[in-house]
Amino acid sequence: MDGKVLEIIEKHRNDDSKLLAILHDVQNEFGYIPEDAIKTIAKELGMKKGEVYDAASFYSFFKFEPEGKHEVMICDCIVCHIKGSERIIERIEKEFGVKMGETTKDGKFTFKVVEGLGHCESSPVMMLDGKIYGDLTPEKAMEILRGCE
Amino acid sequence: MIITIDGKRVEVEEGKTILQAARENGIEIPALCNYIDGKPIGSCGLCVVSIKNGGREYHARACATKVADGMEIETHTQEVEDARRTILEMLAEEHGEIGGEANELFLKYGIEIKSDKKREAPNLVDNPFISFNPNACVSCFRCVQACSLIKENHVLVRENRGSNIGIVAGINENLKDAGCAFCGACVDACPTGALMDLTPKEEEGKKITSICPYCGVGCAIDYYVLGNEIIYARGSPDGVNKGDDCIKGRYGWQFVHSEERLKKPLIKKNGKFEEVTWDEALNYVASRLKEIKEKYGADSIAGLSSAKCTNEENYLFQKFMRIVVGTNNVDHCARLCHASTVVGLFKVFGSGAMTNSLEDLEKDAELYFVIGSNTTHAHPVIGTMIKRAVKSRGAKLIVADPRDIELAEYSDLHLRQRPGTDVALINGMMNVIISHGLEDREFIENRTEGFEKLKEIVKKYTPEYVEKITGVPKEDIIKAAVLYATHKSAIIYAMGITQHTSGTANVASLANLALLTGNVGKRGAGVNPLRGQNNVQGAGDMGALPNVLPGYAKLGTRRAREIEKIWGRKIPEKDGLTVVEMMHAASKGVIKGMYIMGENPAVSDPDQKHVIQALKNLEFLVVQDLFMSETAQLADVILPVVSSLEKEGTFTNTERRVQLLHRVLEPVEDAKPDWWIIQEIAKRMGAEWNYESPKDIFEEIRKVVLQYRGITYERIEKMGLQWPCPSEGHHGTKILHEDMFPTPNGLAKFSPYEYNPPAEEPDEEYPFVLTTGRTYEHFHTGTLTRKIDGFNELIPEAFVEIHPEDAEKLGVEDGDCIEVESRRGKIRVKAKLAGIKKGVVFIPFHFAESAANVLTIDALDPEAKIPELKVAAVRLKKC
Amino acid sequence: MLLLKDARNVEDYLAQGGFKALRKALEFGQDEIIKEVETSGLLGRGGAAFPTGLKMKFVRKERKTPKYIVANADEGEPGTFKDRVLMERNPYQILEGMIISAYAIGAKKGFFYIRYEYKEIAKDIERKIEELRRLGILGPSIYGSKFSFDIEVVLGAGAYVCGEETALMESIEGKRGFPRIKPPYPAQYGLWGKPTLINNVETLANIPVVMSMGGANYSRLGKEGCSGPKLFSVSGFVKNPGVYEANLGEKTIGEMIELTGGVEGEFKGLMIGGGAAGFILNEEYLDMPLCFKDAKERGLFLGTGDIIVFNESVNIWDILLNIAKFFEHESCGQCFPCRYGTKRMREIIEKIVRGEGRKEDIEKLNATARAMKIASLCPLGASAMLAYESAMKNFREELMGVIQ
Numbered sequence A: 001m002d003g004k005v006l007e008i009i010e011k012h013r014n015d016d017s018k019l020l021a022i023l024h025d026v027q028n029e030f031g032y033i034p035e036d037a038i039k040t041i042a043k044e045l046g047m048k049k050g051e052v053y054d055a056a057s058f059y060s061f062f063k064f065e066p067e068g069k070h071e072v073m074i075c076d077c078i079v080c081h082i083k084g085s086e087r088i089i090e091r092i093e094k095e096f097g098v099k100m101g102e103t104t105k106d107g108k109f110t111f112k113v114v115e116g117l118g119h120c121e122s123s124p125v126m127m128l129d130g131k132i133y134g135d136l137t138p139e140k141a142m143e144i145l146r147g148c149e
Numbered sequence B: 001m002i003i004t005i006d007g008k009r010v011e012v013e014e015g016k017t018i019l020q021a022a023r024e025n026g027i028e029i030p031a032l033c034n035y036i037d038g039k040p041i042g043s044c045g046l047c048v049v050s051i052k053n054g055g056r057e058y059h060a061r062a063c064a065t066k067v068a069d070g071m072e073i074e075t076h077t078q079e080v081e082d083a084r085r086t087i088l089e090m091l092a093e094e095h096g097e098i099g100g101e102a103n104e105l106f107l108k109y110g111i112e113i114k115s116d117k118k119r120e121a122p123n124l125v126d127n128p129f130i131s132f133n134p135n136a137c138v139s140c141f142r143c144v145q146a147c148s149l150i151k152e153n154h155v156l157v158r159e160n161r162g163s164n165i166g167i168v169a170g171i172n173e174n175l176k177d178a179g180c181a182f183c184g185a186c187v188d189a190c191p192t193g194a195l196m197d198l199t200p201k202e203e204e205g206k207k208i209t210s211i212c213p214y215c216g217v218g219c220a221i222d223y224y225v226l227g228n229e230i231i232y233a234r235g236s237p238d239g240v241n242k243g244d245d246c247i248k249g250r251y252g253w254q255f256v257h258s259e260e261r262l263k264k265p266l267i268k269k270n271g272k273f274e275e276v277t278w279d280e281a282l283n284y285v286a287s288r289l290k291e292i293k294e295k296y297g298a299d300s301i302a303g304l305s306s307a308k309c310t311n312e313e314n315y316l317f318q319k320f321m322r323i324v325v326g327t328n329n330v331d332h333c334a335r336l337c338h339a340s341t342v343v344g345l346f347k348v349f350g351s352g353a354m355t356n357s358l359e360d361l362e363k364d365a366e367l368y369f370v371i372g373s374n375t376t377h378a379h380p381v382i383g384t385m386i387k388r389a390v391k392s393r394g395a396k397l398i399v400a401d402p403r404d405i406e407l408a409e410y411s412d413l414h415l416r417q418r419p420g421t422d423v424a425l426i427n428g429m430m431n432v433i434i435s436h437g438l439e440d441r442e443f444i445e446n447r448t449e450g451f452e453k454l455k456e457i458v459k460k461y462t463p464e465y466v467e468k469i470t471g472v473p474k475e476d477i478i479k480a481a482v483l484y485a486t487h488k489s490a491i492i493y494a495m496g497i498t499q500h501t502s503g504t505a506n507v508a509s510l511a512n513l514a515l516l517t518g519n520v521g522k523r524g525a526g527v528n529p530l531r532g533q534n535n536v537q538g539a540g541d542m543g544a545l546p547n548v549l550p551g552y553a554k555l556g557t558r559r560a561r562e563i564e565k566i567w568g569r570k571i572p573e574k575d576g577l578t579v580v581e582m583m584h585a586a587s588k589g590v591i592k593g594m595y596i597m598g599e600n601p602a603v604s605d606p607d608q609k610h611v612i613q614a615l616k617n618l619e620f621l622v623v624q625d626l627f628m629s630e631t632a633q634l635a636d637v638i639l640p641v642v643s644s645l646e647k648e649g650t651f652t653n654t655e656r657r658v659q660l661l662h663r664v665l666e667p668v669e670d671a672k673p674d675w676w677i678i679q680e681i682a683k684r685m686g687a688e689w690n691y692e693s694p695k696d697i698f699e700e701i702r703k704v705v706l707q708y709r710g711i712t713y714e715r716i717e718k719m720g721l722q723w724p725c726p727s728e729g730h731h732g733t734k735i736l737h738e739d740m741f742p743t744p745n746g747l748a749k750f751s752p753y754e755y756n757p758p759a760e761e762p763d764e765e766y767p768f769v770l771t772t773g774r775t776y777e778h779f780h781t782g783t784l785t786r787k788i789d790g791f792n793e794l795i796p797e798a799f800v801e802i803h804p805e806d807a808e809k810l811g812v813e814d815g816d817c818i819e820v821e822s823r824r825g826k827i828r829v830k831a832k833l834a835g836i837k838k839g840v841v842f843i844p845f846h847f848a849e850s851a852a853n854v855l856t857i858d859a860l861d862p863e864a865k866i867p868e869l870k871v872a873a874v875r876l877k878k879c
Numbered sequence C: 001m002l003l004l005k006d007a008r009n010v011e012d013y014l015a016q017g018g019f020k021a022l023r024k025a026l027e028f029g030q031d032e033i034i035k036e037v038e039t040s041g042l043l044g045r046g047g048a049a050f051p052t053g054l055k056m057k058f059v060r061k062e063r064k065t066p067k068y069i070v071a072n073a074d075e076g077e078p079g080t081f082k083d084r085v086l087m088e089r090n091p092y093q094i095l096e097g098m099i100i101s102a103y104a105i106g107a108k109k110g111f112f113y114i115r116y117e118y119k120e121i122a123k124d125i126e127r128k129i130e131e132l133r134r135l136g137i138l139g140p141s142i143y144g145s146k147f148s149f150d151i152e153v154v155l156g157a158g159a160y161v162c163g164e165e166t167a168l169m170e171s172i173e174g175k176r177g178f179p180r181i182k183p184p185y186p187a188q189y190g191l192w193g194k195p196t197l198i199n200n201v202e203t204l205a206n207i208p209v210v211m212s213m214g215g216a217n218y219s220r221l222g223k224e225g226c227s228g229p230k231l232f233s234v235s236g237f238v239k240n241p242g243v244y245e246a247n248l249g250e251k252t253i254g255e256m257i258e259l260t261g262g263v264e265g266e267f268k269g270l271m272i273g274g275g276a277a278g279f280i281l282n283e284e285y286l287d288m289p290l291c292f293k294d295a296k297e298r299g300l301f302l303g304t305g306d307i308i309v310f311n312e313s314v315n316i317w318d319i320l321l322n323i324a325k326f327f328e329h330e331s332c333g334q335c336f337p338c339r340y341g342t343k344r345m346r347e348i349i350e351k352i353v354r355g356e357g358r359k360e361d362i363e364k365l366n367a368t369a370r371a372m373k374i375a376s377l378c379p380l381g382a383s384a385m386l387a388y389e390s391a392m393k394n395f396r397e398e399l400m401g402v403i404q
């Protein structure tokens, strides 16, 4: 693992703003940010490991434990909320037998409620592995999720 | 500038915050999160005030807002007070009962406490010294600020955000794994009692300030005492440490309450120790010593004084050896740590002590050249000072050490020299300085002699040549030399320099380097040996050395005769034996009797097997100690003593500061102070001594030791004075050699040395270089620290640090057992993969059961007679 | 359209006269550019409506170097999505504005901070920056001039507060996004303590417009003292939600809603001001011109220029609960008033929504609002209660109706 992390750090060595970029790449590589990666990053950037964690744990999209294969973020901010995001959330929770913030037993999905995806012209909206799906209904949402490998 | 505060027009200095201005004018603004003035955290929001300025009306934080001319400030408007009350109410709702400053505010604002919310504790709670109550933690981040800004440790950090925010250690680890130094700065910072020292009792104790019993920094520690028990301790703001402390100062006092303390005199009868009365013990000791002296002569007796005992006791001990026993066979463990400092610095500067003071080093050094000192571990308060200077004011740092010591992380340049090659390295730096024309010509011209000879000798130490010897890349040698020469640079060193056959050469070379660049006799510069034990400096000053008398008076000189006059007895003129020579003499049967005060040579000295055999060979051995040490077990008589927390007297710290001890506790049972014991034995051997107190002895010291003449107990009641202090009107000397060197002609003398390899170099049979040293948590031979559970929990056993690649070749993984063998013996220890130069291994020497000194060699420096504890050839094997 | 052009690739942008403004600017003196911007009356589009020319002047004046420029594309306000649409449709204009501004203040390095939710756009912007380097429009000696400038894209990681300028800078520096105590302001003490100009991406896209037509002409677009084109994010219950461009002061809120095809269902109310940190208004405000000045006169602000329209299906307490949850989750947690205040607000409103609300709860909410307003460290905490306070004013009956 160390080698991969070092490679990522090298890639960003000359950026002025590197920590966030490195953390993003590490998370892309491993699906989360492992403790050992934090130690390596700290060492290479001349920081203390706690300083790296202090920064990283602030942001909601950094994860420190492995999660499901697919990340599903459902917007429940004002616009999506008044346009019915709650019904989508209810439906998902029922169909998959999980609560928001949890991962399905088979490890396929991790569901999260988020604050504003910035596509309010097509509310309600969800983001599946970084891709936006808008004008959702509970049925449409289920269909998209079922179509997921 | 003029501002108006609560209707009052007041004059305030520019740059002050509103909070400071208010306080100066007697106005109290609640300010829970403000910890370091001018470095606002800004979390609590309680200090918000109403401001009118330049036609604008607004609210702002008093702790973070600087005053501006014409500002009108209202500190207690209805609106502001309501906001404060609301904030406190919310705190009470979330956290319920909390202590400290927060609770005082609750009372003041009449806040009702009602909360049963429970928070989960982060992993940091798992540690032996510090407790954490997550419900009381209001995430004000004062502790985080203390750990980062004051200590530069960055162990405590924040986790998550919003209402889930909290503090954790490292990556939510336990404190030890997160790299905590257990300095307690976070505990001191916490305004709610969420972080506290784990103490046996909750009550407040009575505060008594004394000097820390451990290292040579000589921190003043406030001990809080209840009955005859210390409850907790913290660095005193009134000492050289200015409130700072380390794990040993803060928690290391726990040994005084150990069950294992010796409480009664013991005499070995038929191979077993039996408790006896003081009278019996003292009579027995006196008669046996007399007997040996009569039978074999005074020089068949040797004494080891102690760098852990007070000046008064050291003074008395050497006086006892010299004029009651009648021999100069007196030495102490400084022989093992800084004998070469005394000799080397004396040679160059005419005085063997640290040239500068902590205060000017902290404020004014532009560059620290740390060589052979793991400062953050061995002298933590100075280590912190360096880290802070580097981080907060951008001071430069060069570290020369084969290990990746903590300071290396903070350094601009880390030179990993092969152990024992320091002379070459320093000569190389001087070569570069001269060839680049960076020497200080004026200083050399006016204040030194012997420059030509130096030039001649360092000529061949080109960077290329030195790279071959030291393994340091030549570019780094050049960089180090240029950096050092172009800044106001302070050299800081410790045992990594002194404990070599070339110890004196190392020290003198560093002194040469400082002279060459004019880095002596001014603030923020100098050559600064860090003394290991709390009173190494004092023990030397008191003449607990075989070749000099108190005040470094040479035997047989005019000054020696003056001292004879004061003592009223003849002082023998023949140099006595040094520590290692005593052991050799004992094993050869030349030394028959030994008197050892508070030392543990059976663990601390090189070539342990030989030392133990030597001690066993004695006809009579008397040991004074707190505990049944490895050495005490070999004794015929053991005399129980009190610790420095139970007595009065003075210690002299590494910066020559004579500091007064205050008695914190009453002695345990029958234990006695060392000075009392020495006097009782002396009396029984015919001396007419009647010192009533340490102060009596000190008054005599003032007459004998010229450097101490102006120092009195009264003057140092609060803060010590730095010698030389020639008269009572003198304020002590912060920086040595400002105008003149204490040499006959007032000039310093370049004393160049050629590089000589260490006594034992690695070869095919023993391919690794072993070097030894301290850990942060333990001290010396562990007699004190290993009595404390928490310390043992942190570092329970010895280990050997080894480079991962070397380990791999041996097929060894972290935690595996390794057998380390030298020509003198072998031990088994756990492997610890670490950042250390390849081919070099490190073992701490605190652990009697796997004593590093079984392996070390007792080859001596020819001038200072210090043994080469830092280099031995060893071979390793997986066990 | 001056902003909402469709110029997704560089050929299109050049064809529509792109980068002419930059070339013109490079012939101007730095102070002259700033003068033009000042004359234009351009106000920041990121929410605070601070005069852009003045901010440039502050940074230009500073002696410390290096200086930095930051494009703020963290767009996190619920109901705001105009920056996204702008970056999708007309990204080069933002970059052009950034280069001109950098030249004017003497910055050699810029950062483009984009929220994580827009990471695909971030990748696209990165590609476009690379493209501009190849074209000699970024990098050393731009268009052969002595001016060199480059841009680094920084992707956020999910924190609304990082849109706040000082939090954003902490984030670029690789730290947690805690807003700093101001003053000092970014113009004096920005990235790594250096003078820094930070602008919203829409603000930056206005710079080439100012340069092309000249400050004086620009100042005549829209209304006196409130000039220039502005993007409006219109969402909620309207027929065609989306981003619309209009000069400031040109249209009223009602007219803007009409422009989108009108209300879906029966109009109940609306929000303006920048999503959660905004105002809940009733029909009395439909005739208010969309202009910073008019808003200010009515004790409001336009903020980012978003309009969220409510119909009869919307319950105001429910909206307030949603907003409270938003703030509780997005408070950075640095300061007590906001950290505890947002939580308390959510707890009380939850209780009210459950039907257990009492008079004391309203008093508690009011006290909390006051404390947050004066004692919060940054504007997030200080504005978290705006929605509640304005709703209390405009929908008092409905809200108090459920209180016992």
Ligand SMILES: Cc1cc2nc3c(=O)[nH]c(=O)nc-3n(C[C@H](O)[C@H](O)[C@H](O)COP(=O)(O)O)c2cc1C
Pocket (backbone or CB within 6 Å): C043, C044, C045, C046, C047, C048, C049, C050, C052, C072, C073, C074, C075, C076, C077, C160, C161, C162, C163, C164, C165, C166, C198, C199, C200, C201, C203, C204, C378, C379, C380
């Ligand atoms: C909580 C908070 C969030 C903000 N989010 C954004 C944002 O997403 N985008 C933005 O441009 N400005 C945002 N701002 C405003 C910025 O702090 C800053 O005023 C703006 O970037 C200045 O640019 P302008 O002068 O071009 O408007 C936010 C402010 C606050 C207090």
Ligand code: SF4
Pocket (backbone or CB within 6 Å): B146, B147, B151, B153, B154, B155, B156, B175, B179, B180, B181, B182, B183, B184, B185, B186, B187
């Ligand atoms: S004890 Fe010292 S090092 Fe450890 S967390 Fe507290 S302040 Fe930091």
Ligand code: SF4
Pocket (backbone or CB within 6 Å): B136, B137, B138, B139, B140, B141, B142, B143, B144, B167, B189, B190, B191, B192, B193, B194, B195
């Ligand atoms: S432990 Fe104490 S000092 Fe640290 S954040 Fe909590 S309340 Fe503040």
Ligand code: SF4
Pocket (backbone or CB within 6 Å): C161, C178, C179, C330, C331, C332, C333, C334, C335, C336, C338, C339, C376, C377, C378, C379, C380, C381, C382
């Ligand atoms: S007001 Fe809120 S977001 Fe702003 S600093 Fe305070 S806690 Fe953070």
Ligand code: FES
Pocket (backbone or CB within 6 Å): A075, A076, A077, A078, A079, A080, A081, A116, A117, A118, A119, A120, A121, A123, A124, A125, C078, C079, C080
């Ligand atoms: S509120 Fe959900 S995308 Fe805007």
Ligand code: FES
Pocket (backbone or CB within 6 Å): B030, B031, B032, B033, B034, B040, B041, B042, B043, B044, B045, B046, B047, B048, B061, B062, B063, B064
């Ligand atoms: S003391 Fe000023 S914010 Fe806490």
